[in-house]
Amino acid sequence: MSGKSVMSERCLTYEQMEELMVNGRLDSAMDHIESCTPCQRLLETCIEEQGVMHQTLYPYKLDDSFTDRIMAVIADEEVALQQEARNEDDKENVSIMEQMVTRMKISRKKWIAAAIILIFASILSFTQPTVANWIKSLFQIESTEDVGLLNSDIIGIHHFVNIEKKDKGYTLEVKEVVADTSRIVIAYRLLRPDGKSQNDYLQRRSIDVVDADGKSIIDPNASFGLHNMEGGEKGKEYGLIDLGLIGILDTDQITIRGNIDVIGWEGDKVAYTLVNGDWRFSIDVDMTEARKKVKEIPLNGEYMAPDGTRIKPSRMIFHASAFQIEFQSKLPAGAAPRNEDLALYTYHEIGYYIKDSEGKYIALNIRGHKYHDFDERPAMFPLRSSCTLGEEGDSKVVTCIDTFGAFNDLGNLGELGIDDYHFPKFTNDSISFSLASLEDGPAVFRAAGDEFQMLNPNGFEETYVSKAEGIKKSLKVKAIGTMSTDSTGQRWIAQDEKGHEYPIDVRGSYVRGGIDYDGDFTILGLDHMPKKLTLTRTATDFIYRDINWKMKLPAYKHSVSWKYEE
DSSP states (O other): OOSSOOOOTTOOOHHHHHHHHHTTOGGGGHHHHHTOHHHHHHHHHHHHHHHHHHHHHOTTTOSHHHHHHHHTTSOHHHHHHHHHHHTSTTOTTOOHHHHHOOBOOOOHHHHHHHHHHHHHHHHHHOOOSSHHHHTTTTTOSTTOOOHHHHTHHHHTOEEEEEEEEEETTEEEEEEEEEEOSSEEEEEEEEEOTTSOBOGGGSOGGGEEEEOTTSOBOBOTTOOOEEEEEEOSSTTOEEEEEEEEBOSOOOOSEEEEEEOOSEEEOOOTTOOOOEEEOOOOEEEEEEOHHHHHTOEEEEOOOOEEOTTSOEEEEEEEEEOSSEEEEEEEEEOOTTBOOOOTTSOGGGTSEEEEEEEETTSOEEEEOTTSSOOOOOTTSOOOOOSEEEEEEEEETTEEEEEEEEEEEOOSOOOOEEEEEEEEEEEEEEEEEEEEEOGGGGGGSOEEEEETTEEEEEEEEEEEEEEEEETTTEEEEEEEEEEEEEOSSEEEEEEEEEEETTOOEEEEEEEEEEETTTTEEEEEEEETTOOSOOSOEEEEEEEEEEEEOOOOEEEEOOOOOOSSOOOOOO
């Protein structure tokens, strides 16, 4: 949303933010997050994804009793937040999760409240200490069982490894592994010298997976899950590392490498203990059975938009415990580059669904903008998304692959439908005004169905501008508005009366599905009150709705039976 990336060396990565959330340590980073727009956006993304995931997994479970249990452990500020959300006029039919997941810069306690609610939802589903037991309990809610993992021992992708490494008083135990050709799930426990678990000290980047040729096969663009969970025996807590793999595995042997010579964390405002030592391990895994169950299905179909956008579903890949679908999109020449401080999969998103031959939903990209009624059961959400960005002449080519777990015994493939998509385009819409004139009324920006009212100067704040410029005093202009475009890929710049340009960071809340905006246009590095301001939106993230494009999928039923029998 800003004119350029404002990331700092002190900024958190996606994996660090997730770990802070799931391990209850978000407060240790809030001083930095509150003053750092990229980290605020990253936290919003993490909370939004967790909220969407749990709303999809447990749509019938987030009732009043669930809320009461969660709120019992949250301070008065968080209880007030829940009541505040209930009082909003148009939130009558919106879940508590969705009320928490508004794209906004909120107070420290409210950030942490939203995160706590989501993580407690995760913790409530973790009831057993090992992968073997975890996969038999995690998703056993109505019809949302991840039966691919439930049957991992039968399928032949579950492995007991029982590795133990000790140094500096810390003990690392690696118990079990589920190794599919699309994902690796590792159960581990890290014990402190006092015998208590400290699983969040294990750094995900210290784990690698290589093929028989020693080449890393971890997908660098895929998200992962790292969770603490309480075991059946009192005091035993295990962690899970969930890694996505890239491509189709072409060797029968892989090696999981724990390159662990340091545990803990250090960094600005994220002060963890840092311990150097040797907890290295290596696990060889035979992938012969898993590879036998891989089936690639080419897809022949393409949606062509009037503006030249071409979206091609290129293939589906079925694995032992999951399946994937790949899209290749060729964007028109006017497509703007992505904001570097945002995840690549948010640059160009496609809203789509997959049905079986009986018309039941078996997959849905819920990051799209169209709501679906799932009838008796919720469609599956992507476990992870991974995208790459290339070029073909003047066009940008985006290739994305979504991975889905098997939440039911899949029938024959039926239909794929595309509902909507979005991506940013270059624009040059602007508004000029003097700050003094705002006393008589707002300056109104109108373009592409969006409207922003610039209300008044809202003071200055010390804000990180760039690595070269560091932290600088920056002017804020209070604004409200409504949007029909997407906020993700928009870019703005400001120009004062002398022609000096400054990037703009659009901060604030987006409610009603991102329609209503209330916040500040923060003009980075502008440390004085100019006589005149010109605000220009150089990129607008257009949403193309109601596509209603469909294609028939090949008549295929996966040979692996994912039907779970207790």
